[in-house]
Amino acid sequence: MFRLGTTGQKCLKGLHLIAVACWIGGGVALVLLYFLKPGAGPNDGVLYGVNQAAHHVDTWVVVIPGAFGCLLTGLAYSLFTGWGFLRHGWIALKWAVTLGAIAFGTVCLGPWERGMMDISGRMGMAALGDPAYLRDEWLNLTWGAAQVVLLMAVVFISIFKPWKNLGKRKG
Numbered sequence: 001m002f003r004l005g006t007t008g009q010k011c012l013k014g015l016h017l018i019a020v021a022c023w024i025g026g027g028v029a030l031v032l033l034y035f036l037k038p039g040a041g042p043n044d045g046v047l048y049g050v051n052q053a054a055h056h057v058d059t060w061v062v063v064i065p066g067a068f069g070c071l072l073t074g075l076a077y078s079l080f081t082g083w084g085f086l087r088h089g090w091i092a093l094k095w096a097v098t099l100g101a102i103a104f105g106t107v108c109l110g111p112w113e114r115g116m117m118d119i120s121g122r123m124g125m126a127a128l129g130d131p132a133y134l135r136d137e138w139l140n141l142t143w144g145a146a147q148v149v150l151l152m153a154v155v156f157i158s159i160f161k162p163w164k165n166l167g168k169r170k171g
């Protein structure tokens with residue numbers, strides 16, 4: 001099987017780190033956009049604008065491209081270097097978190113975000129009193145922040161590499 005050389009692995013690591021920065025940085029930006037809402041003022045379009053900005057940062061600009069960048073560069077690492085998919089426990093955990101986070105974002109975070117954008121587009125600032133909007137907002141903020149913290153923890157797992165060599169443990 002084809003293996004990347006040293007230069008190829010360094011380029012792949014650079015791409016992987018850029019994708020990680022996009023995914024986590026975008027997630028932090030989404031959480032911080034929440035705090036712009038109280039200062040939105042009486043203008044109905046401002047709340048919708050904040051929600052629309054969050055949606056675009058998530059969908060097209062940073063978060064989803066970063067997440068899939070992590071997925072694709074991780075796949076390349078597993079296939080074209082000696083790291084493999086399940087050879088080390090820390091890599092197996094990274095795979096589980098990556099796939100789980102992408103699935104959770106697709107099934108939960110994305111629909112909650114779109115719901116907030118749709119409701120604020122129809123209702124303007126009155127959305128801040130709508131139970132469905134407030135539910136989506138609370139779920140998105142709480143679980144979005146939790147996902148960002150989990151992704152940050154995965155960065156440290158990548159640095160410290162616990163659970164090395166699962167197949168070579170001494171009995």
